[in-house]
Amino acid sequence: MSEAENKLGESPALSELKALRASIDNIDAALVHMLAERFKCTQKVGVLKATNDLPPADPAREKIQIERLRQLAGDANLxxxxxxxxxxxxxxxxxxxHEAIAAEAGN
Ligand SMILES: O=C(O)C(=O)C[C@]1(C(=O)O)C=C[C@@H](O)C=C1
Known part of the structure; x- marks a missing residue:
């Protein structure tokens, strides 16, 4: 049992904390799975870049991604x-x- 759970004892606050922590655990699991899927895609991009002699980083693409994410975050109150x-x-x-994949390919 965590320190907070111990201190709250049997109480409505403890029930609420446990329910919120259960949701947090579900969200953390979803984040891990989403990140794993993202890295599966980027591994393929890394191979594609290495085999076509493209640089690992693409600052122009990153600029677009940052603008888009900042907008999405603002809309979502993040x-x-x-x-x-x-x-x-x-x-x-x-x-x-990407750099490791390129080095492996001898680029
Ligand atoms: O889209 C690419 O070119 C990628 O390599 C993927 C990615 C990303 O993780 O989103 C990573 C590095 C680049 O600088 C830009 C974007």
Whole structure:
């Protein structure tokens, strides 16, 4: 049992916390599965780029993605700066994968 659950004891607040945490766990699972699917796509993009001698990063594409995500975030009441940081974090990892694929291909 977590510290918060321990402190709340048998109470409506504990029931609410548990229900909210169950939803958070479902959302986290969905995020992991969505990220796994995204990385499956980007692995294929990495191979495509390596075999066609394209650079791992595409700053023009990233600019479009950032603008779009910032707009979506704003509409969804999510901090656009956070959405941009989150995308940049993922894209940085993707570029690292692309570079590894290119190095493997001898580019
Ligand atoms: O679309 C591409 O060209 C990708 O390599 C994918 C991706 C992304 O993760 O969305 C990653 C790196 C690029 O700089 C831009 C976008």
């Amino acid at each position: 901090d656009p700066d956070f959405a941009e940081k989150f995308l940049n974090f993922i894209v940085k990892e993707v570029i690292r994968h």
